[in-house]
Amino acid sequence: MRDPAELYELHPGFDDVTGLVMLVCLDGFVDAGNAGSQLSESLFERFTAEQVVTFDVDRLVDYRRRRPQMTFVENVWTDYTPPKLALYRMHDADGHPFLxxxxxxxxxxxxxxxxxxxxxxERFSVSLSISVHGIPMAVPHTRPVTVTPHSTRPELIEGHTPWIGRVEVPASASALLEYRLGENDHDFVGYAIHVPSYLAQSTYPRAAIAALEYVAGATGLALPSEELEEVAASTDVEIAEQVAASEEVQRVVANLERQYDDIMSSRSEEGGGPVPLSDDGTGLPTADELGAELERFLAEREGDGNG
Structure with missing residues (x-):
């Protein structure tokens, strides 16, 4: 393996960037409801971002798999938008810096x-690294958002009851980073936000709000969610209207609500335990059972640019 330092360029003027938390927001892995991408987009929309480190994307990105955008006007190429992978510094609503x-x-x-x-x-003495993304689960949109936390030390997620036991899943660069940092005694916390499986392909603001709250709770950062709350309120109304218009959708959501309530009640009575909320062939509704009405509604909503 070549020298890892060859993969990035340090920008001058950031010698004071030490002891901060670092959010890991890598696009490309599973992100149901666009939970993680909504969070990162909200950060860049609200806070000023300063580039601390820039990575060599020519070595890291397969352009033929994810082709960058170019602009063509009449008979000439006028613009090229290359991919960018970088480490940024921002300041939260209270002025506290983070990466x-x-x-x-x-x-x-x-x-x-x-x-x-x-x-x-190690160079910047990062105190805690943290990541979030959405995963599809058989949960109803009418109940509080739940999460599967993971970390390099049990103490970092103390109080969280596991939802699942052992499972083999495809790897991600973020997960590998968490694993490698853990091997070197660096703290890392990740939150997999549970998104209703029938909304996994849509943009679901409630998942992003939950992600923001978990990040704020773990880091102490002041990360306002007013804009996301406004979008979520509108989305909630649209979903409720679609559910009300279909008896089939109402039946499936009601079944998911009963499953969710039974599991939460059981966890409370028995002190918790790994209980997966997923489609397991036991007669519980699948995502497909929501019917063509909800799928068509979500597809049209995405097509109109409202997602």
């Missing part, structure tokens, strides 16, 4: 990339 690792998930050189980020974690 954000943002950009496309690397297509290759994962070990070199994680080694490079690990060296930056």
């Amino acid at each position: 954000v690792l943002y950009g496309p998930e690397p297509d290759g050189e994962w070990e070199a990339f994680t080694a490079a980020v690990s060296s930056l974690v």
Whole structure:
């Protein structure tokens, strides 16, 4: 493996960037409801971002898989938008600084990339790294959003009851980074936000709000969610209207509500335990059972640019 330091360029003027938390926001892995991407977009819309480190995307990104955008006007190319993967510094609503690792998930050189980020974690004495993304689960949109937390030390997620036991899943660069940092005794916390499976392909603001709240709770950062709340309120109304218009959708949501309530009651009485909320073939409704009405509604909503 080549020197990981060759993967990035340090920008001058950031010698004081030490002891901060770092949000890991890599685009490209599973993100049901666009929970993680909504969170990162809200951060860049609200706060000023200063580039601390820029990564060599020519080495990390497969352009033929994720082709950058170019603009053509009449008979000439007028613009090119290259991908960017960088470490940024932002300041929260109270003026406290924090770091954000943002950009496309690397297509290759994962070990070199994680080694490079690990060296930056040590260089800047990052106090805590944190990631969020959405995963599809058989949960109803009418109940509080739940989460599967994970961390490099049990103490970091103390009080959270596991939802699942052992499971084999496809890897991600973010998960590998968490694993490698844990091997070197660096703190990392991740939150997999549970998104109703029938809304997994849509933009679901409630998931993003939950992600924001978990990040704020773990880091102490002041991360307002007013804009997301406004969008979520509008989305809630639209979903409620669609559910009310279909008896089939109402039946499926009601079944999911009963399943959710039974599991939550059981966890409360028995002191918790790994109980997965997922489609397991036991007669519970699947995402497909929501019917064509809800799927068509969500597809039309995305097509209108309202997602």
